Amino acid sequence: MNAHDWKNIGPLESIPRSGSRRLCLRQAGRPIAVFRTRDDEVFALIDECPHKRGPLSEGIVSGKTVTCPLHNWGIALDSGEAVAPDEGRAGSIPLRVVDGNIHVYLPELAAEAIA
Amino acid sequence: MYINDDPARLPPIAQLVVIGNGMAAMRTVEELLKHEGGKRYRITVFGAEPHVNYNRIMLSSVLAGDKQLDEIVLNPREWYEENGIRLITGDEVTAIDRDARTVTSANGICVPYDRLLIATGSKPLAPRIPGLELPGVCAFRDIADVDKMLAAARTHKHAVVIGGGLLGLEAAWGLRQRGMSVALVHLMPTLERQLDAAAGQLLQRDLDRRGIAFFTEGQTREIAGVDHAERVLLEDGREIPADLVVLAIGIRPRIELAVAAGLEINRGIVVGDDMRTSDPLIFAVGECVEHRGQVFGLVAPIWDQAKVCGARLAGDQAAIFASKALSTSLKITGVDVFSAGALMAADESDEEITLRDESSGVYKKIVLRDGRLVGVVLYGHVVDGQWYLKLMRDKEDVSALRERLVFGKAFAEAESGGAKEVDYEAMPDDTQICGCNGVCKGDIVKAIRTLKLTTLSEVRAHTKASASCGQCTGQVEQILAYAAGVDAKAAKKTVCDCTEADHDEVRAAIRAQQLRSMDAVRTALAWKKPEGCHKCRPALNYYLLCEWPGEYQDDASSRFVNERLHANIQKDGTYSVVPRMWGGLTTPAELHAIADVAEKFHIPTVKVTGGQRIDLLGVKKEDLPAVWSDLGQAGLVSGHAYAKGLRTVKTCVGKEWCRFGTQDSTGLGVKLEKMCWGSWTPHKVKFAVSGCPRNCAEASIKDLGVICIDAGYDLLVGGNGGVDVRVTDLLVRVSTEDEVLQYVGAFMQLYREEAHYMERSAPWIARVGIDYVRRRLVEDAGGREQLCQRFLYSQTFARVDPWHERASGAAAEAFQPLPELAGALA
Numbered sequence: 033m034n035a036h037d038w039k040n041i042g043p044l045e046s047i048p049r050s051g052s053r054r055l056c057l058r059q060a061g062r063p064i065a066v067f068r069t070r071d072d073e074v075f076a077l078i079d080e081c082p083h084k085r086g087p088l089s090e091g092i093v094s095g096k097t098v099t100c101p102l103h104n105w106g107i108a109l110d111s112g113e114a115v116a117p118d119e120g121r122a123g124s125i126p127l128r129v130v131d132g133n134i135h136v137y138l139p140e141l142a143a144e145a146i147a
Numbered sequence: 148m149y150i151n152d153d154p155a156r157l158p159p160i161a162q163l164v165v166i167g168n169g170m171a172a173m174r175t176v177e178e179l180l181k182h183e184g185g186k187r188y189r190i191t192v193f194g195a196e197p198h199v200n201y202n203r204i205m206l207s208s209v210l211a212g213d214k215q216l217d218e219i220v221l222n223p224r225e226w227y228e229e230n231g232i233r234l235i236t237g238d239e240v241t242a243i244d245r246d247a248r249t250v251t252s253a254n255g256i257c258v259p260y261d262r263l264l265i266a267t268g269s270k271p272l273a274p275r276i277p278g279l280e281l282p283g284v285c286a287f288r289d290i291a292d293v294d295k296m297l298a299a300a301r302t303h304k305h306a307v308v309i310g311g312g313l314l315g316l317e318a319a320w321g322l323r324q325r326g327m328s329v330a331l332v333h334l335m336p337t338l339e340r341q342l343d344a345a346a347g348q349l350l351q352r353d354l355d356r357r358g359i360a361f362f363t364e365g366q367t368r369e370i371a372g373v374d375h376a377e378r379v380l381l382e383d384g385r386e387i388p389a390d391l392v393v394l395a396i397g398i399r400p401r402i403e404l405a406v407a408a409g410l411e412i413n414r415g416i417v418v419g420d421d422m423r424t425s426d427p428l429i430f431a432v433g434e435c436v437e438h439r440g441q442v443f444g445l446v447a448p449i450w451d452q453a454k455v456c457g458a459r460l461a462g463d464q465a466a467i468f469a470s471k472a473l474s475t476s477l478k479i480t481g482v483d484v485f486s487a488g489a490l491m492a493a494d495e496s497d498e499e500i501t502l503r504d505e506s507s508g509v510y511k512k513i514v515l516r517d518g519r520l521v522g523v524v525l526y527g528h529v530v531d532g533q534w535y536l537k538l539m540r541d542k543e544d545v546s547a548l549r550e551r552l553v554f555g556k557a558f559a560e561a562e563s564g565g566a567k568e569v570d571y572e573a574m575p576d577d578t579q580i581c582g583c584n585g586v587c588k589g590d591i592v593k594a595i596r597t598l599k600l601t602t603l604s605e606v607r608a609h610t611k612a613s614a615s616c617g618q619c620t621g622q623v624e625q626i627l628a629y630a631a632g633v634d635a636k637a638a639k640k641t642v643c644d645c646t647e648a649d650h651d652e653v654r655a656a657i658r659a660q661q662l663r664s665m666d667a668v669r670t671a672l673a674w675k676k677p678e679g680c681h682k683c684r685p686a687l688n689y690y691l692l693c694e695w696p697g698e699y700q701d702d703a704s705s706r707f708v709n710e711r712l713h714a715n716i717q718k719d720g721t722y723s724v725v726p727r728m729w730g731g732l733t734t735p736a737e738l739h740a741i742a743d744v745a746e747k748f749h750i751p752t753v754k755v756t757g758g759q760r761i762d763l764l765g766v767k768k769e770d771l772p773a774v775w776s777d778l779g780q781a782g783l784v785s786g787h788a789y790a791k792g793l794r795t796v797k798t799c800v801g802k803e804w805c806r807f808g809t810q811d812s813t814g815l816g817v818k819l820e821k822m823c824w825g826s827w828t829p830h831k832v833k834f835a836v837s838g839c840p841r842n843c844a845e846a847s848i849k850d851l852g853v854i855c856i857d858a859g860y861d862l863l864v865g866g867n868g869g870v871d872v873r874v875t876d877l878l879v880r881v882s883t884e885d886e887v888l889q890y891v892g893a894f895m896q897l898y899r900e901e902a903h904y905m906e907r908s909a910p911w912i913a914r915v916g917i918d919y920v921r922r923r924l925v926e927d928a929g930g931r932e933q934l935c936q937r938f939l940y941s942q943t944f945a946r947v948d949p950w951h952e953r954a955s956g957a958a959a960e961a962f963q964p965l966p967e968l969a970g971a972l973a
Contacts, residue, residue: 041965041966042965042966046960046965047965048703048704048961049704050678050704050705051703051704053960053964053965054964054965055964055965056964056965056966066965070678084718086718086720087716087720090708090711090712090716090720091681091708092681092684092685092704092705092706092707093704094676094678094679094680094681094684095676095678095680097680099680099681101707101708101709101716102716102718104681106681
């Protein structure tokens with residue numbers, strides 16, 4: 033992984049606990065959501081539900097699951113997999129926390145700023 | 148003639164031909180197949196209609212839109228196949244040759260029989276008047292009739308129903324539900340021969356309020372029209388416009404085939420206690436038969452006939468049919484009627500005891516003879532119907548209960564030391580629960596336990612209890628809860644999978660243990676997931692907010708996105724914005740502000756809503772605070788179109804402008820909206836205020852509706868215009884605006900404190916009963932005042948415009964995406 037491909041998106045505290053925010057960066061034209069659980073774990077997913085592309089960043093976060101606001105699909109934050117019996121997967125994006133700041137892995141070519 | 152029905156004496160494979168594919172016919176076949184002796188028959192069924200066997204009783208529900216056609220199918224084609232039954236539909240049997248033992252159909256199919264079952268049912272009676280042949284005139288008997296009525300409702304306006312019996316009333320109600328203006332012509336001064344005069348009047352009043360025009364003492368002279376029905380003319384000169392005329396004056400056994408075959412006939416096909424006709428090889432059941440001078444139109448005795456007939460065909464020589472006391476009820480949503488036995492005292496030695504509560508719309512009458520109950524008429528409050536019926540059938544001596552009997556089961560038994568709640572443990576096994584299908588408590592409990600049933604639909608599938616008219620559904624559910632006990636967790640409606648507690652238990656714990664945070668609730672009730680889930684978190688957040696106004700801090704992360712962002716998410720991830728328009732009133736300045744905002748933020752769609760407001764659709768999330776700021780400068784506040792809270796108060800212009808208006812409905816609507824806006828409730832709440840009974844604001848399908856009348860205000864509650872359309876119940880009639888405001892405050896608080904989260908007022912009232920709501924709000928004046936005060940106190944914290952807060956910078960980061968900061972990491 034190229035170090036330039038890790039983007040610092042700011043301190044953990046900028047994401048609400050049991051909540052999420054969308055990034056101003058996209059990956060291959062698709063929006064990205066960063067989630068923070070109640071226990072301060074953070075995850076990043078493509079911000080599109082595998083069902084009807086609902087914005088997962090607007091869902092309710094409980095434990096390590098987010099519920100899509102459009103039709104209540106459950107999506108596992110760590111894998112992006114839909115909770116059974118639903119089937120599908122939201123793309124998962126590598127992420128790490130360094131000195132309290134969140135860094136997401138977005139290869140330069142794929143990332144673009146929101147127009 | 149002697150017939151030996153010993154199975155060994157019949158040919159090993161005997162031919163049974165069934166004429167008729169209706170409810171009685173197929174029930175008999177089902178009963179037959181339950182017996183070992185039923186297996187020897189090869190069965191052929193002729194049905195004149197092109198359909199499989201369906202539940203004719205439910206045609207009313209199909210007409211009213213409560214049910215779909217496929218939901219009333221009783222036996223699908225697979226059932227016939229699985230049971231090896233040859234089904235011939237759309238072909239009527241035209242002759243029976245008793246000598247040759249064959250039947251022949253219109254299409255020339257000739258089938259021999261060893262046993263024949265006639266179940267030809269009945270046909271509608273037609274009055275002898277001109278115009279019956281006109282298009283637009285139909286009966287209300289089968290699917291084809293319903294199709295005609297539905298087609299008429301789609302394209303035409305005026306319907307006239309002739310006949311005010313059960314069927315006529317249900318037809319009128321169904322057509323009304325389908326949006327037609329409906330007139331009902333009835334020969335007698337009061338409705339419904341199964342009711343007495345007082346209950347008939349109450350029924351007429353209720354249906355009149357629901358928009359059905361009555362022409363009582365109306366003798367129809369003619370249906371007039373050129374190429375199509377246009378008018379119904381009455382003997383006394385009255386004329387009623389009519390695009391559709393439904394004849395529902397009664398039914399007559401369909402006996403032509405039996406007459407031609409030379410069977411003994413009176414009014415119907417005469418059968419003995421063994422359901423045999425005068426030809427011992429030929430049986431008959433259902434509406435076509437006459438048994439001991441009686442003909443049948445209700446389903447319960449016909450099921451008994453089917454049982455006896457099935458057993459006899461299978462070789463049981465002991466089965467005997469005896470008709471029992473019958474009850475009737477009406478399938479009109481929100482109108483509860485029950486009657487059984489004698490409708491009035493026959494002579495001076497009989498006693499009538501009546502209870503009449505005009506304003507609550509409750510009427511009860513019982514008729515006693517020699518210390519025994521012989522008749523009952525219930526209106527508005529019918530839950531005890533089957534209990535009265537059992538007292539009648541068992542010919543129980545009710546002298547000891549005499550003074551309390553009319554108040555119903557709970558009261559009568561509580562006073563005499565019995566249990567207040569229905570005690571299913573103590574209830575005898577032969578207590579009938581489902582009157583339509585003759586299913587007793589014991590049958591249901593046995594099926595639940597041996598087959599390990601856990602859902603209502605399984606119980607219906609296995610026992611048929613509540614599968615016909617559905618009125619006993621609640622009782623069947625309670626029996627399921629009782630009988631399945633700890634085995635059936637599914638029977639208990641827990642808040643979600645995180646807990647074993649149901650909504651009421653959670654609320655009781657919050658109150659009793661003074662729990663003030665979600666964590667405290669989850670700990671106290673041993674939640675399985677420490678953080679809960681997307682179902683329980685919004686519920687707990689609401690319950691705590693409701694219980695501790697001003698103390699509990701709302702948790703945004705437990706709110707659905709719409710309530711968190713104060714706008715409605717759309718399918719493309721944009722939002723809609725609906726400013727409040729108090730009582731539907733607006734001003735040029737507000738309209739300018741809305742227009743300016745729509746242009747400035749390139750809002751693609753601007754739409755007028757059903758709730759008399761303007762919806763701005765397709766707003767980007769980042770733009771929301773700025774949009775609200777601009778709207779706020781013109782004085783517009785959030786319309787809470789996204790909230791489980793008060794949405795709109797729809798009004799008509801009332802007496803300010805309208806020549807029919809009786810009160811200031813617009814002004815009252817504004818007052819109600821100002822009082823109630825911003826409140827959080829279990830689910831969304833919609834109000835309406837109509838200035839006269841023409842009800843232009845559609846108050847009778849709102850959670851709370853006010854209909855102004857000359858003398859004051861009718862308060863209606865529990866209506867809904869959504870998937871399950873429910874017409875409001877009348878709560879009370881009051882004379883001043885102040886009373887309206889107090890009742891509305893109290894109603895809101897009762898709903899807030901006692902309904903389950905995500906339960907609209909309509910299912911809530913359907914669950915607890917309008918009587919309960921009346922007791923709390925109408926009969927208990929002190930309680931009403933306290934409820935209203937609690938509501939007003941809670942409102943002191945709630946009447947805050949969330950848009951203003953956010954336009955001023957609150958929760959700003961929630962509307963903005965995260966920026967990229969330092970770029971690459973070294």
